Amino acid sequence: MAYIQFLGAAGTVTGSKHLINLSGDPSGRSGFQVLIDCGLFQGKKEWRERNWQPSPIPPREIDAVILTHAHLDHCGWIPRLVKEGFRGPIYATAPTIDLCGVLLPDSGHLQEEDAAFHNKRGSSRHSPALPLYTMQEAEESLQYFRPVEFSKPVELRPEFSFQFLRAAHILGSSLVEITLRKNGSQRALLFTGDVGRVRNNQIAPGKVVRSGPAEGQSADLLVMESTYGNRNHPTNDARPELARLIKLAIARGGSVIIPAFAVERTQKLIFLLKDMMDDGEIPALPVHVDSPMAIRAVDIFLKYADEFSDEARQLIAKYGSPLTWNGFFFDTKVEDSKKINQSRFPMIIISSSGMVSGGRVLHHLAQRLPDPRNLVLFVGFQAPGTRGATILSGAKTVRIFAEEIAVRAQVAAIEQFSDHADTTELLTWLRTFKKKPAVTYLVHGEPEASSQLQATMNSELGWKVEVAQWMQKVGM
Numbered sequence: 033m034a035y036i037q038f039l040g041a042a043g044t045v046t047g048s049k050h051l052i053n054l055s056g057d058p059s060g061r062s063g064f065q066v067l068i069d070c071g072l073f074q075g076k077k078e079w080r081e082r083n084w085q086p087s088p089i090p091p092r093e094i095d096a097v098i099l100t101h102a103h104l105d106h107c108g109w110i111p112r113l114v115k116e117g118f119r120g121p122i123y124a125t126a127p128t129i130d131l132c133g134v135l136l137p138d139s140g141h142l143q144e145e146d147a148a149f150h151n152k153r154g155s156s157r158h159s160p161a162l163p164l165y166t167m168q169e170a171e172e173s174l175q176y177f178r179p180v181e182f183s184k185p186v187e188l189r190p191e192f193s194f195q196f197l198r199a200a201h202i203l204g205s206s207l208v209e210i211t212l213r214k215n216g217s218q219r220a221l222l223f224t225g226d227v228g229r230v231r232n233n234q235i236a237p238g239k240v241v242r243s244g245p246a247e248g249q250s251a252d253l254l255v256m257e258s259t260y261g262n263r264n265h266p267t268n269d270a271r272p273e274l275a276r277l278i279k280l281a282i283a284r285g286g287s288v289i290i291p292a293f294a295v296e297r298t299q300k301l302i303f304l305l306k307d308m309m310d311d312g313e314i315p316a317l318p319v320h321v322d323s324p325m326a327i328r329a330v331d332i333f334l335k336y337a338d339e340f341s342d343e344a345r346q347l348i349a350k351y352g353s354p355l356t357w358n359g360f361f362f363d364t365k366v367e368d369s370k371k372i373n374q375s376r377f378p379m380i381i382i383s384s385s386g387m388v389s390g391g392r393v394l395h396h397l398a399q400r401l402p403d404p405r406n407l408v409l410f411v412g413f414q415a416p417g418t419r420g421a422t423i424l425s426g427a428k429t430v431r432i433f434a435e436e437i438a439v440r441a442q443v444a445a446i447e448q449f450s451d452h453a454d455t456t457e458l459l460t461w462l463r464t465f466k467k468k469p470a471v472t473y474l475v476h477g478e479p480e481a482s483s484q485l486q487a488t489m490n491s492e493l494g495w496k497v498e499v500a501q502w503m504q505k506v507g508m
């Protein structure tokens with residue numbers, strides 16, 4: 033019997049990898065095998081170590097990858113899959129491919145830096161410490177990407193076709209709808225990837241991408257994310273709180289450090305900051321976007337302006353390219369980054385990674401966390417076990433570059449910018465389904481979030497819902 037196997041993002045929010053095997057043959061050799069997403073495990077060590085285990089399915093025997101979006105917890109293991117022998121096509125939307133073209137080589141670069149750091153200090157159990165993949169290996173993996181338009185069915189086999197539907201999570205993000213045909217009958221499988229916010233811009237003021245997830249779905253089997261399965265986002269306007277926090281930090285003579293995903297989240301933030309400065313809600317401060325990929329990221333963001341919400345598009349039309357704004361600096365070289373550290377004047381620094389798991393934000397935090405005048409502001413989900421989650425939890429110290437750094441700066445989070453539907457929004461979307469799935473598997477959630485959402489969907493919708501387990505195989 034054909035089956036799905038959950039190879040990642042089961043029991044945790046990272047490492048998304050779901051295998052579809054049409055033959056039912058556990059070796060995979062005799063039949064068609066597709067991987068939906070191929071993400072990195074991040075956060076807790078027990079999960080990260082799984083990035084180093086060989087793929088449970090020989091990569092050569094996987095026929096294709098279908099990628100929902102460009103977040104590393106969904107795409108960051110692709111270079112490793114290729115390194116281990118995968119040679120099939122990787123289907124994704126054009127914006128997702130552009131984003132991966134920037135993010136995957138950067139991920140390889142960070143892993144090389146990490147390995148070099150541990151080798152210098154002798155702080156790895158492995159000698160020498162090796163990167164999971166290099167920047168060059170990440171670049172080589174890009175040759176397997178194939179662009180697919182939204183809502184355009186692609187047939188990979190007479191019995192297997194798929195299409196991408198807008199998920200409204202980040203630029204290019206999609207749900208994957210799969211149609212299986214057998215003996216004249218057909219069945220629909222829907223993999224959500226990450227689900228974006230609802231259509232209402234009042235309810236989701238941080239929403240960037242144009243439309244909410246497609247309404248009126250029909251699915252026989254649903255595999256859905258559950259990141260916010262046990263809570264709802266605040267629905268008030270984020271601007272007053274953002275202004276209050278920034279002005280407080282400036283009054284103390286401090287700076288604001290915002291760890292943020294380099295593409296889209298960062299651009300949305302700088303447009304918002306520019307707008308708030310022009311409206312006099314916050315003083316005009318220097319804003320440093322410190323990321324080696326910052327300029328390419330701005331270009332990708334502007335290239336796909338059609339994909340954005342009216343509000344985001346109006347801001348783009350009003351202010352043009354951020355690369356031309358006075359007082360906004362795009363620091364792409366290491367020397368630029370070092371200069372920021374020498375300045376003692378209040379400024380805003382936006383730098384990746386968003387969960388402080390790597391990247392230049394580490395240098396800024398190592399330097400500025402011990403100073404109580406500064407503000408560290410989180411604008412995205414912090415997966416358990418990441419440095420971001422540690423800092424946000426109120427820990428007195430955090431380990432950066434093998435040193436315990438004192439956390440004395442003010443730490444705050446603004447959740448309105450979230451790109452994930454919360455529980456109420458997920459239920460709102462599910463209620464529009466034309467056909468109730470025979471079974472729903474919840475993935476991409478911490479255990480409490482997934483089990484809470486399972487209970488809520490049981491009681492509110494009367495659906496049959498299971499929480500997916502790592503390595504579990506389910507028939508279909």
Ligand SMILES: [Zn+2]
Binds near residue numbers: 101103201226
């Ligand atoms: Zn995502």
